[in-house]
Amino acid sequence: MVEITHLVLDRLNLTGSARALARLSRLRLRLLSLSNNRFAGEFPAGLSSLRCLVISHNNFSGEIPMNNLTQLPHLLTLRLEANSFTGTLSSNSSSSSISNFNVSGIILAGEIPCWLVEFPPTSFAGNAMLCGKPLGYSCSNGPTKTSERKNRLSDALVLVIIIIDAAAGVGIILTVRWWMIC
Numbered sequence: 001m002v003e004i005t006h007l008v009l010d011r012l013n014l015t016g017s018a019r020a021l022a023r024l025s026r027l028r029l030r031l032l033s034l035s036n037n038r039f040a041g042e043f044p045a046g047l048s049s050l051r052c053l054v055i056s057h058n059n060f061s062g063e064i065p066m067n068n069l070t071q072l073p074h075l076l077t078l079r080l081e082a083n084s085f086t087g088t089l090s091s092n093s094s095s096s097s098i099s100n101f102n103v104s105g106i107i108l109a110g111e112i113p114c115w116l117v118e119f120p121p122t123s124f125a126g127n128a129m130l131c132g133k134p135l136g137y138s139c140s141n142g143p144t145k146t147s148e149r150k151n152r153l154s155d156a157l158v159l160v161i162i163i164i165d166a167a168a169g170v171g172i173i174l175t176v177r178w179w180m181i182c
Helices: 018-026 066-070 145-181
Strands: 006-008 015-017 031-033 038-042 052-054 059-063 077-079 084-087 100-102 107-111 129-131
Touching (some): 018 038
Parallel strands (some): 031 052, 052 077, 107 129
8 A cells, every 4th residue: 555645736726625635634644735726714624644734825714723733743844824814823832843934924913922933033924913022022011013114104104295295385386486487
């Protein structure tokens, strides 16, 4: 009997639901890579033997089951970036075997757990509501990066309006003076 341990189906424009992917749990996969396809639905369940899970650049949604994932003793790679996941990264675990992690470009919120602070800020990029290390700003006591961004945007917008008003005023004055000369 042949045992399939690695399944790589990247960039094939595949579609389907996460429920269909749950059937893969019968296989004792160590590596599952489905990046850059059009899979949708909630996080695939029953993938307990994995060492590497790459489902980035799809349309998976719902919450990431961090409690379940941190319980997988052999999981080394977890790449979930560019999906439609929501929620937090919180889990009951204080450590994990994961050494390659990316959740950038998702809609996550809350504080990054202590066991994930070793990953670079790029692993969390595009999650405006995440806070804590390694992002360099605290979740409490002071403005978050999001509110700082909003304040900078508001200040920039006011400055642009002032410049447009000033330019329009100068334009009117120049037009009146030019008309008076002619």
